[in-house]
Amino acid sequence: MKIPRLLQAALVIAFVYAAFVITFDHILGALIPKSLLTMYMFFVVSGVFMVFTFDEEKTKELVAPIKALVEDPSKKMIRNLVFVIIPLGAAYLTYQSQLPSLEPPTEARAQHPAPPSTMKAFGKRFNLMTLENPLRKLQTEDPEAFKAHVKAGGEIYIQNCQYCHGDKLDGEGPFAPGVNPLPVNFQDVTTIAQLTESYLFWRIATGGPGLPKEATPWISAMPVWQNFLTEEEIWQVILFLFDYTGHKPRSWE
Secondary structure (H helix, E strand, C coil), X not given: CCCCHHHHHHHHHHHHHHHHHHHHHHHCCXXXXXXXXXXXXXXXXXXXXXXXXXXXXXXHHHHHHHHHHHHCHHHHHHHHHHHHHHHHHHHHHHHHHHCCCCCCCCCCCCCCCCCCCEEEECXXXXXXXXXXXXXXXXXXXXXXXXXXXXXXXXXXXXXXXXXXXXXXXXXXXXCHHHCCXXXXXXXXXXXXXXXXXXXXXXXXXXCHHHCCHHHCCCCCCCCCHHHCCCHHHHHHHHHHHHHHHCCCCECCC
């Protein structure tokens, strides 16, 4: 029994669609964006009908079922059903596509992505659960030395960080408009005021490339500062950030 040419075209399109979905979702493990799938299928459908209407004979064979449905008086009942079902189906699909979704984005970017339990920097392995700023104890033990470290951290910040984070630590440096996401505003109580010093050490030392997957789809433009600053200089900058903004670092206790 010969398969009608229109049905053949429909089967080819359905097969290609299924192949796209299976390949991306089950083999590659990646969710194909709806807009990209729509673009692919547009070219697939166009290509299929170009092949199936290559000459006049094939075109007549392809449209024969449609012509019979429209012109054959004996198919009046089926024709009326089709003319009702197709607009209703199109309306339903349009309605569903416009419904607002209550689901979060597939990859929601976390404001403060969870840090790893350990990190490697400066040729050493740090346990972020127990890591403390070695200069912090000077705040009570040697206030003058502590102030010197804070001052040094401010100088390092101005030389390296203010271009993005701003001279007022408000995330409005001269380079800020050129990066996405925008640099962190340290003056905001939802930023460093909510974080431990070990967290800041991890973020500064490893920069954008050190972010975990949940920080996507945006990639931080911050450099890997362990390539440019010493371990002590990073701790000094952290002291300066908290001192200037008046925030106190969080602790595990």
